[in-house]
Amino acid sequence: MEISRRTALIGLAAAAPLVMSMMEPETASAATSQQAPPADVLAVQRWLNATFGGRDGWVAVAEDGVAGQGTLTGLVQGLQALLGIAPLVPAFGPTTLQRLQQHGEVGSESGADAQAWRQLVQGALICRGFSGVALSGVWDDTTMQAVDGLRRALGSPTSGATLSPNLTRALLTVTSISLAEDGRQEIVPVQQWLNGQHAELPGATYCSVGGVYDSSTLMSIVRAVQLGTGQDPAAADGIYGPATARALKATDASTVAIGVQGSWVRLAKGLLILGGSLVPFDDTFSAGDADVLTSFQQFQALAPEDQTGVCRFPTWAALLVSYGDADRAVSGADLAHRLDAGGAQALAAAGYTTIGRYLTNSSVSGALDKRITRDEVSAIAGAQLRVWPIFEEGGDELSWFNRAQGALDARSAVDTARALGVPKQTTIYFAVDLDVTPDDITTSITPYFEGVAQGLSDTGDTYKAGVYGSRLVCSRISGASLAHFSFVAGMSSGWGGNETEPLPGNWAFNQIQARQVTSAGQAFDIDANVLSGRDGGIGPEEWD
Known part of the structure; x- marks a missing residue:
C-alpha cells in the first residue's frame, strides 16, 4: 500500500x-x-x-x-x-x-x-x-x-x-x-452501522462518526467487505488490494440487485452515500436504488454490461478504490515511450484508440526523452490514434508549483503545441504528479494554475488548461474554474487525495494500471486509462 x-x-x-x-x-x-x-x-x-x-x-x-x-x-x-x-x-x-x-x-x-x-x-x-x-x-x-x-x-x-x-x-x-462542521448527516448512520457490526471484532477499530468520509471510515468499510468474503476477522486489515479483489470477485453473495436484502445491500448503499449519492440507508435494494447505482456506473464509464443497476465486482471495485477494476478493458493509454509506426500500430491492435503524450521533457539533467515529435505525430495519425497532450517538466516536486512557474509552463506548452501543429482549443493537461495536502493545494497548486491561466491568456487563449493529479487536486482546481477537464491519477490509490474522494465531475481520463504493449518483439510501458468521452483528443486529420 x-x-x-x-x-x-x-x-x-x-x-x-x-x-x-x-x-x-x-x-x-x-x-x-x-x-x-x-x-x-x-x-x-x-x-x-x-x-x-x-x-x-x-x-x-x-x-x-x-x-x-x-x-x-x-x-x-x-x-x-x-x-x-x-x-x-x-x-x-x-x-x-x-x-x-x-x-x-x-x-x-x-x-x-x-x-x-x-x-x-x-x-x-x-x-x-x-x-x-x-x-x-x-x-x-x-x-x-x-x-x-x-x-x-x-x-x-x-x-x-x-x-x-x-x-x-x-x-x-x-x-x-x-457531527463535524464539514460532516454530512446522512453519513453518520453508515459509520454507526459499521461500528455496530464490526468494531468489537479482533483487529478492528471504531471509525469516526462525524459524517466525514475519512480514512477510518474507508478502512472500516473495506474490512466489512473482507469479512463478507469470508476472511478471518484477525486478518481483515481494511486495506483494499489484490487479495481482497480476488475474494470479492469470487463471492456470489456480493451481487446486489433489485429485491436483494442483507448486509451486502447495506455496504453497497453505504458506499453510494459516502460517495455523495442520496439513497436510504437500509438493507433492501429497491428500483430507486438501482437507478442511482446505474447513474454511478454510467458516470464511472463502466462497460455497458455493467451499467444495469446491479452491483457486481466491477461496480464494487469502482465504489471502493480509485482505480476500480484495474484489469478491465480500456481504450486509453498514456506513455513516455516515443512511438514509431510499428509501436503506434501495436497500440491500435491492442484496442487503444486515444493516447496521452508529453509535449516536452522534464527540466532536469539526464531526463528521459519523452517528448512527442512531428515524425511521431505522423506515425500516430497513420495508426488512426487520437492524442491528448500532457505537460510535465517538474510537476513531481511541490517546490515547482507557484504562480510564476505556472505562467512560464503555459508559455512553453503553447510554443511547443504550436510547433507540433496541435489544433486550437485543445486541452493541455498540466501535471501535479505527487500527493498533496489541501493546504498545499491552497498555497502552491492553485497559484500555479492561476499562473497557467495567465500564461494561456497572454498567448491569446489558443489552448485550454487541463489538470493531471489526484481526485482532490483535480476537483479543487476544476472547482476554481482553472481546468477545463481532469486527467485523474487513479492508479495511485494510496495517495490521500484519492482515498476517499469522488471522481471529479469533469474527468476525461482515469489512469488505472501500468501495462505493457509489444512491438517488433520489444515491450514498452503504458498506463491504461478509462475514457469518459469528455475529451476526444486530437484526431488523425486534425493536426495543423
Whole structure:
C-alpha cells in the first residue's frame, strides 16, 4: 500500500504538539459532543500533569482549559502509564493496544490505581463534552450515563458498566463522536452501522462518526467487505488490494440487485452515500436504488454490461478504490515511450484508440526523452490514434508549483503545441504528479494554475488548461474554474487525495494500471486509462 504524503504529514505541523511515530501511529484527535466547560477541562489538564508528569517521555499538557489535541494526547499517555508502558509516547498504537487488550475491561479495576483508571475515563468524557461528569474517580450514575451516550454516538454493540479495550481506544482516539462542521448527516448512520457490526471484532477499530468520509471510515468499510468474503476477522486489515479483489470477485453473495436484502445491500448503499449519492440507508435494494447505482456506473464509464443497476465486482471495485477494476478493458493509454509506426500500430491492435503524450521533457539533467515529435505525430495519425497532450517538466516536486512557474509552463506548452501543429482549443493537461495536502493545494497548486491561466491568456487563449493529479487536486482546481477537464491519477490509490474522494465531475481520463504493449518483439510501458468521452483528443486529420 502506498503511504500518502497527507497521511505522513498528520501531526507534524509546527503548531501541533503531537509527533507521529511509526511504532505508535494513531494520534489522539480532539472532538466533542458539545463544548466542554473550560473549568472542567482545566481540572483534567492539571490532574494529568500532576499524576503522570514525572514519567519518562511525558509531554506536558497545556493548562489552558481547551479540550484540544494536546489534552487527548495527555490522556493517551496517562493510559500508557497505567498500563506500565515506558517510555511514554504521544500516540496510541500497537504497543498501547496490546497492553490494553491484556488489561481487559476498563472500569472494573481494583487496587491502588483503580481510582486513576476511572478518573482517566472521566477526564476523556469531560473533554469529549459529556456534561455533568466529575473527575471524582467514582463510577457514578452520571459517568455511566456518559459512557452509554458514547456508545450510542458511536453505534457501539457493547453494554454494561465497563468499557471494552476497543471502546476505550475510541474514546481517546476517534476523530469525531458528533457531527463535524464539514460532516454530512446522512453519513453518520453508515459509520454507526459499521461500528455496530464490526468494531468489537479482533483487529478492528471504531471509525469516526462525524459524517466525514475519512480514512477510518474507508478502512472500516473495506474490512466489512473482507469479512463478507469470508476472511478471518484477525486478518481483515481494511486495506483494499489484490487479495481482497480476488475474494470479492469470487463471492456470489456480493451481487446486489433489485429485491436483494442483507448486509451486502447495506455496504453497497453505504458506499453510494459516502460517495455523495442520496439513497436510504437500509438493507433492501429497491428500483430507486438501482437507478442511482446505474447513474454511478454510467458516470464511472463502466462497460455497458455493467451499467444495469446491479452491483457486481466491477461496480464494487469502482465504489471502493480509485482505480476500480484495474484489469478491465480500456481504450486509453498514456506513455513516455516515443512511438514509431510499428509501436503506434501495436497500440491500435491492442484496442487503444486515444493516447496521452508529453509535449516536452522534464527540466532536469539526464531526463528521459519523452517528448512527442512531428515524425511521431505522423506515425500516430497513420495508426488512426487520437492524442491528448500532457505537460510535465517538474510537476513531481511541490517546490515547482507557484504562480510564476505556472505562467512560464503555459508559455512553453503553447510554443511547443504550436510547433507540433496541435489544433486550437485543445486541452493541455498540466501535471501535479505527487500527493498533496489541501493546504498545499491552497498555497502552491492553485497559484500555479492561476499562473497557467495567465500564461494561456497572454498567448491569446489558443489552448485550454487541463489538470493531471489526484481526485482532490483535480476537483479543487476544476472547482476554481482553472481546468477545463481532469486527467485523474487513479492508479495511485494510496495517495490521500484519492482515498476517499469522488471522481471529479469533469474527468476525461482515469489512469488505472501500468501495462505493457509489444512491438517488433520489444515491450514498452503504458498506463491504461478509462475514457469518459469528455475529451476526444486530437484526431488523425486534425493536426495543423
